[in-house]
Amino acid sequence: MKDNGSIELVRGYPSPNPNVTMQEIIYWSQGLRVKGLLAKPKKEGQYEALLYLRGGLQSIGMVRPSRIAQFASQGLVVFAPYYRGNRGGEGRDEMAGDDRFDAVNSVELLKTFANVKEVHLFGFSRGGLMALWTAILRDDIKSVVTWAGVSDVTSMYMERVDMRRTLKRIIGGSPNKEQEKYDERNPILKAQMINAPVLIIHGTEDENVSIEQSYDLEQALIKEKKQVETWFSSGLTHYYPPHINRQTVRALSEWMKMK
Secondary structure, X not given: OOOOOOEEEEEEEOOOOOOEEEEEEEEEEOOEEEEEEEEEEOOOOOOEEEEEEOOOEOOEOOOOHHHHHHHHOOOEEEEEEOOOOOOOOOOOOXXXXXXXXXXXXXXXXXXXXXXXXXXXXXXXXXXXHHHHHHHHHOOOEEEEEEEOOOOOHHHHHHHOHHHHHHHHHHHHOOHHHHHHHHHOOOHHHHXXXXXXXXXXXXXXXXXXXXXXHHHHHHHHHHHOOOOEEEEEEOOOOOOOOXXXXXXXXXXXXXXXXXX
């Protein structure tokens, strides 16, 4: 079996930004070939590394090159795994089951491209789960940003009636019958193991992921005496308007670089 995080193939990928170079990478995770997208500034320099963990499930919420380029243009080397089973990658996307290791293992890959010892994490929506688990399972994380992030799979099941059938199929039942399987996916229950500073971003009117999940995460981190900061935005939903989105990306990128 190839080492976790080792690279199988690197190939060029069209970049939407003339100042950013992109490459699609196939790497190994638990014996599976998994794909992801790397973006880095064209200008030579020493840049910090960001692991971008996308939202959605399977083909929904797939990594967008323009979004990755947006972060790279802030002076970051960015890698965004597609997660197993997507875009021709092997295995099955399991909503923070074993697929969480696709994030954990890609940290090593990202370090080689950025030549750094520590990596920042960014998770959007479902990616919040992946970012929190990566911070739990690794000790080389510099900071964590979770934006409209899921922190409790049981809460997601209760909130998203439209996703219940999918979650039952992936996880093996409902929380009423399989609570242990849901708890195994819930990073909020392991808050004591997160040692990196955490920034929580969320809109109060988010109907995709309730802001209550971010409130609960904040309280769990405070209880464990962890470093946590919140940017809660009144009246905003799951997707911020473009100008606010751009401002927030700039601000959180600066926040990370100060850590």
